[in-house]
Each structure stands twice: as C-alpha cells, then as structure tokens.
Amino acid sequence: MRIVFALGLLVVSLLSGSFGYAAEWGDLKLTFVYDGTAPVATSISVNKDPQYCGPFGLVDEQLVVNKENGGIANVIAYIYTRTGPKPAVHPDYAATANAKVVLDNKKCRFEPHVALLRTSQTLVLKNTDAVGHNTNYSTFSNPPQNILIPSSGQVEKKLTLAERLPAKVACNIHPWMTAWLVVQDTPYAAVSNKNGELVIKNLPVGKWTFQFWQESGGYVASVKQDGKATEWKRGRVEITIEPGMNDLGEIKYKP
Amino acid sequence: MSRYLSNSVSSRSFVGCVVLVLLVSSFVGCTTKAKFSENAVYILKQERDLNVEISPQQRRDIAEVLAGMFGTPDKPNVPKLGGIDIANVLDATQLHVASGPVSSDERGRARGLYREHCAHCHGVTGDGAGPTAAFLNPYPRDYRMGVFKFKSTPKAGKPTHEDLRDILANGIPGTAMPSFKVLPNNEIEALISYVRYLSIRGEVERELAYLTADLVEGERLLDVTGSREDRSEQAASIRETAARVVQKWVDAESQATPIEAPDPERDLVASIKHGRELFYGPIANCVKCHGDSALGDGQKTDYDDWTKELEPINEEALEQFLGLGNFVLPPRNIHPRNLRQGVYRGGRRPIDLYRRIHNGIDGTPMPATLVIGDDAAAGTKGLTKDDIWSLVDYVRNLPYESISLPPVIEQGYQRERL
Numbered sequence: 001m002r003i004v005f006a007l008g009l010l011v012v013s014l015l016s017g018s019f020g021y022a023a024e025w026g027d028l029k030l031t032f033v034y035d036g037t038a039p040v041a042t043s044i045s046v047n048k049d050p051q052y053c054g055p056f057g058l059v060d061e062q063l064v065v066n067k068e069n070g071g072i073a074n075v076i077a078y079i080y081t082r083t084g085p086k087p088a089v090h091p092d093y094a095a096t097a098n099a100k101v102v103l104d105n106k107k108c109r110f111e112p113h114v115a116l117l118r119t120s121q122t123l124v125l126k127n128t129d130a131v132g133h134n135t136n137y138s139t140f141s142n143p144p145q146n147i148l149i150p151s152s153g154q155v156e157k158k159l160t161l162a163e164r165l166p167a168k169v170a171c172n173i174h175p176w177m178t179a180w181l182v183v184q185d186t187p188y189a190a191v192s193n194k195n196g197e198l199v200i201k202n203l204p205v206g207k208w209t210f211q212f213w214q215e216s217g218g219y220v221a222s223v224k225q226d227g228k229a230t231e232w233k234r235g236r237v238e239i240t241i242e243p244g245m246n247d248l249g250e251i252k253y254k255p
Numbered sequence: 256m257s258r259y260l261s262n263s264v265s266s267r268s269f270v271g272c273v274v275l276v277l278l279v280s281s282f283v284g285c286t287t288k289a290k291f292s293e294n295a296v297y298i299l300k301q302e303r304d305l306n307v308e309i310s311p312q313q314r315r316d317i318a319e320v321l322a323g324m325f326g327t328p329d330k331p332n333v334p335k336l337g338g339i340d341i342a343n344v345l346d347a348t349q350l351h352v353a354s355g356p357v358s359s360d361e362r363g364r365a366r367g368l369y370r371e372h373c374a375h376c377h378g379v380t381g382d383g384a385g386p387t388a389a390f391l392n393p394y395p396r397d398y399r400m401g402v403f404k405f406k407s408t409p410k411a412g413k414p415t416h417e418d419l420r421d422i423l424a425n426g427i428p429g430t431a432m433p434s435f436k437v438l439p440n441n442e443i444e445a446l447i448s449y450v451r452y453l454s455i456r457g458e459v460e461r462e463l464a465y466l467t468a469d470l471v472e473g474e475r476l477l478d479v480t481g482s483r484e485d486r487s488e489q490a491a492s493i494r495e496t497a498a499r500v501v502q503k504w505v506d507a508e509s510q511a512t513p514i515e516a517p518d519p520e521r522d523l524v525a526s527i528k529h530g531r532e533l534f535y536g537p538i539a540n541c542v543k544c545h546g547d548s549a550l551g552d553g554q555k556t557d558y559d560d561w562t563k564e565l566e567p568i569n570e571e572a573l574e575q576f577l578g579l580g581n582f583v584l585p586p587r588n589i590h591p592r593n594l595r596q597g598v599y600r601g602g603r604r605p606i607d608l609y610r611r612i613h614n615g616i617d618g619t620p621m622p623a624t625l626v627i628g629d630d631a632a633a634g635t636k637g638l639t640k641d642d643i644w645s646l647v648d649y650v651r652n653l654p655y656e657s658i659s660l661p662p663v664i665e666q667g668y669q670r671e672r673l
Contacts, residue, residue, distance in 0.1 A: 048543070048554075082469070124632075132540035134622035138560075140465065143411030146615050148622040150538040154632035155625050164469060165305075172557055172620030173543050218305040233471045234307060 025090050025202045026241040028210070028248070032072040032196040035224060035254040038065040044176040046108070049131045053108035058176060061113050062216045063255060064194070071196025072253060074114050075220065076166055076182055078189035079203070080211040080236055086186060090202035093187040100124045100156070103169065103179060105133040105149060110169060110179030114191040117183045119160050126154040133174065137181055139167040146172075159183045166213055180215060203241045211236050217255025224252035289328040289356070289370070291380045293318060294399060295579045297461050300564050301468040303572060309467055316476040317463045320493055325456040328370075328379050329355045331449075336498040344504045345455070346448050352441075353449035368442055369449045372435065381453030383561075384582040391431045394584050397561055398450060399457020401500065402618040405601030409614045410623055413507035419447045421602070429598040455500055462496045512614055514606060517644040529642070530649025538636055539646060544591040544620065549653050551593035559589040560618040589619055597654035608647045 041059040064073040079087055097120045104111045105127040117123055125135045127149040136146035141161040149155065162185040171177035182189055192198040200210075212220035212235045219235025226249065239246070298309055326332030331350040333341055357367035365371070370379070376395040378385040383397030396403070405422060406414035414422075423443050426434035435443060467476055475481070477489045533539040534549070546553035558567050566572035567586035577583050592599065601607050601616070615623035624638045631637030638646075 126632075126635075130537075132537050132543065134620070136620070136622065145410055146620075146622045148540065148615075148624050150540065150625070150636045152636045153538075153625050154635040155630050156632060164465070172622070173540070173554070175557065218303075219307065221306060234305075234469060236471075 024205045024243040026205050026243050026246050028200045028203055028239065028241060028246050030077070030192075030198050030248045031250050032075045032192050032198065032220075033250050033252050034065045034070045034072050034196075035252040038067055038070050039063065041065075046176070048174050049108070052129070052131050053174065056107045056109070058108060060176070061109070061178065063214075064113075066194055066196065069195055071192070071194060072214070073192055073194045073196065074180075074215060075192040075196070075198060075253075076114060076180070076189070076213045077191075077198055077200060078182065078184050078211055079186055079200070080209040081186065082164070084209070087188060087208060088204045089187060090204070092202055096187070097121070102126060103135070103181070105129050105135065105171065105177075108174055109177055110135075110171075112179070112191075114166070114180045114182060115169075116189045116191060117159060117181060118187055118189075119162055119183060119185045123157045123159060123181075124154060125149055125157065127151055133171045133177070135169060136172055137167055137169040139163055139181065139183065140165070142167075142183065161185075166215075178215075205241050205243055207238055207240050209236050209238050214253070214255055217253075220253055220255075222253075225249075227252075289379050291321070291325075291328060291456070292378075292382065292582070294382070294457065294460050294464065296564055296576060296583060297399075297464050299576060299579060301464055303566070303575075305468055307468055309464070310472075313467050313470065313476065317460065317467060320463060320477050321456065321460055324459070324493075324497060325452070331452060334494075334497060336494055336501060339498050339501050339505065341501055344501055345452050346444075349445040349448035350452055353445040365442065368445055372438075373446065373450075376431065377453075378582075381450070381457055382582060384584060389581075389584055392587065393430055394587070395431070397457075398454040399460065400561060400618070401454050401458035401461075401503070402560065403454075404616050404618055405607075406617075407511035407610055408507050409510065409512055410617055412510045413504045415507050415511055416447060419450060423447065425602065427600045428603070429596075429600050451504060455497075455504065458500045459497045462500065463493070466492075466496065512610060514609055514613075515640065517605075517641070517647075521644075523648060526645045526648040527652045530645035530647070530652075533638070533642055533646055534649055539624070539638060539642070541646070545594055546591070548658055549594040551591040553591060554620070555588055555590055557589055557620050558586060559620075562586045562589070591621070594650055594653045595658065605644075605647050605651065608650055609643055612643050612646055612650075 041064065044058040044060060046053045046058060061074070065071070066073070081087070097118065100122045101115055101117045102124045103115045103126075106129060108129065108131075115123070125147065127133050130151050132148065132150045134146060134148045136144075138144050139159065141163050142159040144167075145157060147155055161183070163181070163183040166180040166182045169179040169181055182191070188200050188203060190198050190200045212232060214220050219232075221232050221235050223230055223232060239248070293314065298314065301307070302309055324332065324334040331354045333345045333347045333350065335341075352364075352366055353368045355367045355370070357371045359365050374385055375387050376385045376391065377383055377398070378388070378395075381398040383395040385395065388395050401413070403414045403418070405427070406412070406418040408415060408418070420443065422432070423435045423446060425436070426432045435446070438446075463476060470476070475489075477493060478485060481489075534541045534545075541549075542553060544554040545551055565576040565583065565586055573586065577585065597603070599608065599611075601611055611621070613624060613626070615621045624643065625631040625636070626643075627637040627639050
C-alpha cells in the first residue's frame with residue numbers, strides 16, 4: 001500500500017515536473033539606465049553600397065542610450081539554468097513555442113538588433129533590402145552559418161541547442177552590420193527596449209538566477225541598485241519572484 | 256617595422272642560444288621535452304569579451320584536464336569517451352608514429368613524423384605558430400579552432416578523411432603548404448590522424464576555456480579536492496564536452512555535399528555568359544568582394560575568423576593580444592581570391608570550385624549560397640544548381656578573358672540599379 005502511495009506521489013511529481021503547472025506566476029521588470037552622461041551615437045561611414053545604404057543615417061548600435069531618459073536599449077536577460085532545475089513554462093508560451101523568429105536584413109542593418117529564439121522555434125533569415133547581404137552567425141553550441149541572402153531571399157534554420165551567451169551575427173559585405181542571437185531552451189528571455197525597460201513575463205514564483213549581458217560590456221556585472229553599488233558576479237543575480245509584478249526599479253549601469 | 260627589427264635581433268641571439276644548447280647537450284644529453292602551449296589568445300578573448308578574469312588556478316585546471324585526456328606531444332593519449340567509437344577518428348598506433356621526436360627504429364620505421372614535416376610551420380601544438388610561421392603569407396593554419404577551409408562538407412562540418420588526404424597529397428596552391436605525395440601511404444595516414452588529434456585537443460581546450468569563463472570565483476572545472484559526487488559530475492560534463500567535439504568528426508564522413516555532374520553537352524559559351532551575368536548580378540553578388548575585374552579587390556579590409564579573435568580593428572585590444580608573445584602573429588587582412596590567376600587554394604577541378612561556391616569557405620567571409628529547391632524558402636530568390644555550374648564555368652574562363660574587354664553586362668546592370 002505504501003509503495004502504491006509512493007508511486008502515486010512519484011507520478012504526480014513527474015507530471016508536475018514535465019508539464020510544469022506552477023501554482024502562481026510573476027513578471028520581472030528592470031529598467032537599465034546609463035550611469036553618467038548619455039554618450040552620443042556615432043554615425044557609420046557607409047563605404048559599401050553608398051547609394052542604397054547611405055541615406056538610412058546608420059549609427060553604431062553597440063551601446064544605444066536614450067537621450068531623454070538615459071535608458072539603455074538591448075540589454076539582454078534570461079533565466080540561468082546551468083545548475084539547478086528548469087523553470088515550469090506558463091501555458092501562455094505554448095502559442096509561440098513553434099513560432100518563426102525573423103532576422104531581417106533591412107535598411108542595411110539587422111532587424112531586430114537582438115533576436116530572441118527558443119530551441120523549439122525556427123529562425124528565419126531574410127533580406128528585404130534591394131542589395132545583397134550575407135548573414136554570418138557565430139554560434140558556439142549550434143553549427144555556425146554564413147549564408148549569402150540575395151534581395152528577397154529567405155532561409156529557415158533550426159537551432160536545437162541553447163547557447164550560453166548571445167551569438168554574434170555579422171554581414172561581411174557591409175562590415176558595420178551586427179546583431180545578436182539569443183538561443184535559449186526556456187521562453188524566459190527578454191531584451192530591453194529604447195527606454196531601458198526589460199520585462200520577463202509569467203515566471204514561476206520562487207528563487208531564480210538571471211543572466212544579464214550587454215554588447216559593449218559583456219556580463220552586466222557592476223551596477224547600482226537603489227543608488228548602491230552592487231556586484232552581479234558573472235552578470236548573474238538571484239531574484240525571488242513573487243506573484244504579480246516584481247519591479248526592481250532602475251538599475252544604473254555603465255559598460 | 257620595429258617589431259620585425261626587434262624580432263631579427265632577438266632571433267640572432269636565439270640562434271646563439273641554440274648553438275650553445277646543442278654544444279652542451281652533446282655532452283650531457285638532451286633533456287628538453289616538447290610541450291603543448293596554452294591557447295592564451297582564447298583565454299584573453301574570453302576575459303575581454305565577458306569582462307572577467309580567469310585565474311592562474313583555473314588555467315592550470317584546463318591544462319591538467321587536457322593533459323589527462325590527451326597526453327603530451329611525446330606520448331599522445333586517445334581519451335575514453337563512452338558511447339563514441341573514437342578509434343575511427345583517432346588511431347593510437349598512428350598517433351604514436353606521428354608523435355614524438357624525429358627518429359626511426361632499427362628496422363627503419365619512422366617516428367616523429369609531425370615534427371619532421373609539419374611542426375616548423377604549424378607548431379608543436381598545432382597553433383599555426385611554428386618557427387617559420389611569421390615568414391609565410393598566408394600564415395599556416397591554426398588547427399585548434401577546429402575550422403578547415405577546403406573540404407567537401409557544408410559550413411561547420413569537419414573535413415572528411417578524404418578531404419585531409421587531398422590536402423596532404425596535393426598541398427595548397429598559392430600558399431607555402433607543399434604536397435606530401437612522396438610519403439608512403441601509412442605515413443600520410445599517421446599525419447591525418449595527428450592533425451585530427453591536435454584539432455580535437457585544441458577545440459576541447461577552447462570549450463573548456465569557455466566553460467571556465469562562466470565559473471564564479473572558487474568554482475573549478477575539475478576540483479580534485481572536492482567531494483566524490485562533485486568530481487564525477489564535473490568529469491562527466493568534461494567528457495560530454497569532448498564527446499561533442501569528437502562526434503562532429505565522426506559525422507563528417509557522411510556529410511559531404513552531394514553534387515550532380517553538369518550536363519556534359521551543355522552550351523559552354525552560353526553557360527559562361529550566364530555565369531558572368533550572375534557574377535555581376537544581385538543574386539550571386541560575387542562582384543562585391545571579388546571586385547569589378549575579379550582581381551579580388553572588392554573588399555580588402557576584412558579578416559578571417561582566426562585573426563578576428565585578436566580584435567584587429569581595436570588598437571588597444573590588438574596591442575594586448577600581440578603582447579602575449581611572439582606566437583601571436585601580426586594580423587593581416589583576408590583578401591578575396593584574385594580569379595584572374597587561375598590559382599585556387601582548394602583545388603582547380605570544377606568540383607572543387609562548385610564546393611567553394613555552394614558551401615562557402617569556413618572561417619572566411621565567403622558565404623554559402625541559397626539553392627532553389629534546396630534550402631532557399633519556397634518562392635524566394637536563390638541560385639539553381641545549374642546556375643552554380645555556370646558560375647564555375649565563368650570562373651574557370653576568367654584567367655583567359657581579356658581584362659580590358661568593355662564590361663557591357665556590368666554597365667547595363669549598374670545603370671539599371673542606379
């Protein structure tokens with residue numbers, strides 16, 4: 001009898017583990033603000049296809065800071081699960097589990113600058129420009145690719161392994177073009193918007209470690225939270241998620 | 256320039272030292288043992304990219320794990336990795352023949368083949384930084400990234416056994432890599448095995464450095480002082496990492512891109528003309544890098560993936576990398592092939608050129624093409640297989656085409672685009 005009960009418990013725990021219906025969920029929000037005077041974006045000298053790419057007024061996107069509120073765009077965050085259990089997945093994410101994530105060559109830059117991809121999703125590389133591009137991504141765990149994508153060309157790729165860090169994407173024809181590809185096996189990844197706001201939705205409540213990364217500084221390690229200097233070792237910090245909105249407020253950062 | 260001057264001065268005193276060492280060792284017997292050197296460039300790259308410091312202890316851990324798995328240049332070891340038939344990739348007997356100091360036994364069987372034929376350019380570690388490397392252009396290949404240019408497999412695939420054999424047998428035209436056709440078959444086989452060994456060892460080293468960069472202070476790759484459970488978990492994760500690298504070499508043997516021969520009855524003149532249109536046109540876009548006259552002068556500021564690790568366009572970073580030691584060679588730009596010369600590094604046969612265009616060239620800016628009916632998404636632009644053969648025909652004809660011929664097609668195309 002006791003064995004049956006134990007088996008029952010095991011089945012229940014396995015089910016809850018694999019289907020992951022946690023009782024409660026919470027959102028995580030942080031706002032990354034540049035610590036100091038916002039640097040001015042440097043414009044790019046367009047030396048390839050100048051007639052086509054010149055008029056787009058391209059700027060270096062390594063560090064994009066909002067002039068008005070100091071918000072840092074393109075700070076990347078994802079749940080860190082090298083050690084410890086995988087988080088349960090909120091049912092809302094099922095709808096996008098097999099979605100296509102587009103990385104476009106548009107107006108002589110990559111759109112978006114940071115593409116978030118789950119291992120269950122499909123990456124679509126395309127070129128809506130009138131000029132030819134190549135998309136050269138240097139993933140570490142997945143096979144890297146370098147594909148010539150003509151105007152109106154399109155190709156789909158599956159990346160089945162999670163990448164520990166964002167992978168660089170480049171175009172060799174237009175050397176200023178850079179993007180970053182985040183490949184994770186959970187849906188819990190986000191990138192900050194032009195106001196520096198970053199939101200990861202519907203996390204299971206409890207303690208989780210999050211990884212923060214920014215293009216020009218690597219791991220987001222030295223930050224100021226509530227005006228106090230804090231060290232997030234290797235860009236990682238443990239955060240307790242409670243039901244509802246968990247707003248950590250402004251995080252001051254200078255890469 | 257000053258770098259070269261100081262090199263030549265120090266190399267003179269180096270020669271003096273060598274003479275002295277030789278004199279002394281002839282009396283006392285030579286005891287210097289060949290050693291694998293650390294991939295200091297990749298460690299520094301991790302530190303710079305991620306804004307972290309990899310401690311001396313952590314670096315020693317990487318070296319010790321590698322020594323445990325792969326042995327030394329005199330006594331190479333084939334690591335045991337459960338679930339993988341590693342003997343198909345690395346043959347212990349062949350490694351023994353290729354490794355060690357140059358010598359032969361009483362029956363005249365050679366040993367130390369790698370050091371006899373390869374190490375002076377490619378280095379004992381396979382880092383492409385042997386004593387003669389600095390004087391060659393292009394620099395010899397650094398095997399440790401696990402990336403090879405001239406092969407039959409698609410991007411990110413390892414070369415097949417046959418691919419490495421072709422390179423050893425034929426050399427690489429236009430470079431310092433000679434043909435080793437005169438070596439007996441078993442010696443070529445031994446060298447193939449040893450190149451794979453150095454490449455696998457080097458790639459595992461990179462993976463371990465990558466894992467190490469993620470550890471916080473106090474955490475270790477393999478902690479011999481830790482608990483038994485921790486240790487076996489760490490060891491399992493290291494073996495898994497190595498197994499992934501070896502598996503890629505196993506997989507390569509069945510990954511060669513299948514190629515259908517072109518129609519031998521095709522109209523060659525028409526095919527060359529079509530190839531020329533593609534060369535200058537927006538789909539194949541060859542002109543962007545190979546230049547208006549196919550002289551390889553369309554894009555001369557880019558770097559290959561090995562050189563990019565030194566951050567060559569960031570002066571402060573480059574200085575730091577070059578400061579690591581003389582094994583870091585000053586960066587050179589990678590230039591697209593000058594297609595007027597008829598010299599092709601990966602081979603001049605039509606099938607060789609087809610592979611370069613179809614698969615691109617790993618580690619370089621040369622991309623793979625999107626093939627209609629294959630990987631190009633339905634209804635989108637790309638090249639057909641016949642288009643690629645036409646490009647091959649055109650490229651093979653380029654050395655014989657007058658360079659001063661008015662580029663009618665090109666002008667027409669440019670007018671249309673502007």
